[in-house]
Amino acid sequence: MLNLNVFVLGCLMLTYSCNGSMEEIVGELQRELQQLKMKTAHYDIEMQALRISSANEIQTLKTSIASCENELQTHKIASADEIQALSNSAISSANEIEALKTASTKEIMSLKAQISSLKTERLNAAESSQALNRRFVLGTNSFAEKPAFSVSLDNHATGLGNHQTIIFDNIFANDLGGYSDMTGVFTAPLNGTYFFTASVMSQSGKHLESEICLNGASLVYMYSFDTYYEQGTNSVILVLKTGDRVWVRHTNTPGSTAYGGHWSTFSGFML
Ligand SMILES: *[C@@H]1O[C@H](CO)[C@@H](O)[C@H](O)[C@H]1NC(C)=O
Numbered sequence: 001m002l003n004l005n006v007f008v009l010g011c012l013m014l015t016y017s018c019n020g021s022m023e024e025i026v027g028e029l030q031r032e033l034q035q036l037k038m039k040t041a042h043y044d045i046e047m048q049a050l051r052i053s054s055a056n057e058i059q060t061l062k063t064s065i066a067s068c069e070n071e072l073q074t075h076k077i078a079s080a081d082e083i084q085a086l087s088n089s090a091i092s093s094a095n096e097i098e099a100l101k102t103a104s105t106k107e108i109m110s111l112k113a114q115i116s117s118l119k120t121e122r123l124n125a126a127e128s129s130q131a132l133n134r135r136f137v138l139g140t141n142s143f144a145e146k147p148a149f150s151v152s153l154d155n156h157a158t159g160l161g162n163h164q165t166i167i168f169d170n171i172f173a174n175d176l177g178g179y180s181d182m183t184g185v186f187t188a189p190l191n192g193t194y195f196f197t198a199s200v201m202s203q204s205g206k207h208l209e210s211e212i213c214l215n216g217a218s219l220v221y222m223y224s225f226d227t228y229y230e231q232g233t234n235s236v237i238l239v240l241k242t243g244d245r246v247w248v249r250h251t252n253t254p255g256s257t258a259y260g261g262h263w264s265t266f267s268g269f270m271l
Contacts, residue, residue, distance in 0.1 A: 153169060155259040198210070208250070
């Protein structure tokens with residue numbers, strides 16, 4: 001800029017040295033100088049404006065960088081927190097898995113113990129059922145001794161009236177004591193299904209009719225002719241409840257004899 005001005009000044013001086021007086025040249029030069037000063041001042045102002053603008057821009061950039069740094073810092077913190085949270089969650093999961101493992105192991109142990117105990121129980125039950133002649137009773141859903149009896153007539157039962165009970169006086173077996181040799185009646189000690197059979201022999205020359213009855217109601221009949229000793233036999237299966245009564249009784253023709261000496265029998269048992 002200055003070089004250009006000097007150049008212009010030189011040109012002017014050359015021009016005036018050829019064409020004008022010295023005063024004119026000086027006047028011209030002074031105006032020129034004045035213009036140059038104004039231009040310089042103008043440039044200074046522009047420079048100043050540029051400086052300010054640059055400073056502002058730098059400030060803006062700095063602020064922006066600071067904001068970026070802050071954001072970065074925030075992200076760092078957030079990431080660190082997230083990592084911490086994930087790590088905590090992983091630890092908690094591991095703990096949970098460990099707890100589940102422990103619980104499962106305990107449960108398995110407990111189940112094994114239960115199985116073992118059940119095996120022992122079953123074995124014991126089987127053994128004791130054998131030892132006590134017990135069987136599984138459907139009605140009670142447990143092992144229990146089942147009612148069973150087998151009786152016979154030792155002494156003849158003579159002069160029997162209609163519906164008179166034949167009391168079998170000899171007892172072979174009477175599990176659970178359902179049969180009474182005082183009354184001749186079997187009383188069911190348990191609910192269940194029972195099988196009964198009776199065989200009654202007549203004395204020669206006296207025909208004999210008898211029956212198995214339940215709570216006083218006739219069920220099945222036995223008949224023996226009178227020409228010779230003869231056994232009338234019958235059986236019945238009954239669903240009984242505790243307290244039901246079953247017995248053998250003579251019917252019709254008063255004065256009949258049921259033959260003793262174990263020729264006449266009555267048996268029953270729960271199925
Ligand atoms: C026996 O049977 C009767 C009638 O069905 C019932 O009420 C009773 O509960 C039974 N008893 C047992 C011990 O099962």
